[in-house]
Amino acid sequence: MNAPESRSLTAERGNGLMPTKDFYTAEYHQLEKERVFKKSWLRVGNEELLPNVGDYFVKEIESCDTSVIVVRGRDKRIRAFHNNCSHRNNRIAYVPEGNTNGFKCRFHSWAYGLDGKLIAIPDEHLFPGLSKADNGLAEVACDSWEGFIFVNVDPKPAKTLREYLGEEIYNGYSGFFTQFTRVGKLTSVVNANWKVFLDAFVESYHFSTVHAASASNVVTSREFPNGNIDAFREFGPHRTISVTSSVELHTPALSEQLVGKFSGGQTLAGDRTKKVETPPQINPKKRADWLSDILIVFPMANFQALQGFFVSQNYWPLSHDRTRWEFEIYMRAPRNAAEEVAVEYNRNYLRDVVREDLQNLNWVQSNLNARTKDHQILGEMETMVRSAYKTLAEQVGSGW
Ligand code: FES
């Protein structure tokens, strides 16, 4: 299952038709929620967003029917709790993020510490025999990998985060992501199934069409006019692709040249005069013409390593045909005004590129809803799409 070496694209997963009949219905999404999302480790944020004691954020996880508070405690540990008062189930955190000494419910003022313990009940004598120690917040399993915070709402997760990721992923990215800091974030709600959204970001076949005006010539070459995926690999339910490009067709504009110069090559095309050092699982063949690696941590956390920076995405299902998208850009923290300009350039450039990706999604979804076709056709560059649906169908127990 886990081949450490690169595979040829279609040798193991095949080619051709993929059934679409079941994958996008409300009924199927209910199964996904129960059998996948409520059992998986989901990436909800970053340790760097919670540097201080009392820093917290609230994550709405509709696919798990809950809202989760992630908070750094007085012992510096990061914990997660269901955002649910033990008294009569009101929420206890009301803003997306902040810093606090504790959480107080706005219904009857029960108060909780940063460690989730119930610490105060107004007129406690009205609750004779009630044990405060037994009525803290319900904790959610929470752990980190390479600075990314994951939660698992299963009260007894079948695997630790490390076991869930597997040793090849757990150890294979050491030090790459943590050298960067978040410099930009985009979110949007789109009328498309979360898988339709994810599928649009795991192949380079669309570049010469969707990104014809913005980024196509970074990815294409004379040998591969529609892009090339050099390595496709599966690690348990997780997947990676490695995209190569000689960038021979790309002539950087003067602005891009300046940005590359002042940011140490942190542009989409990168600086090919410099070798980008990568840990074992990024650019696994250590090719000189490497452009980008995409890691999908099942079911839908996308980590994309590029030439000296990275982007991440989450596709949070809101229903069977609506998704909340989160896109984040990470670069080296700018040290001077020139690097600030480089960051700003990339923020705007990447925003424009990914907005192009969004344009087709609701058309695809409305046609899937109409069911005028009962399959899609997947080619060799879309092997990651095929792999994802097969894995999902295995876990859900139906679909393919
Ligand atoms: S519901 Fe929270 S204090 Fe009553």
Ligand SMILES: [Fe+2]
């Ligand atoms: Fe794209």
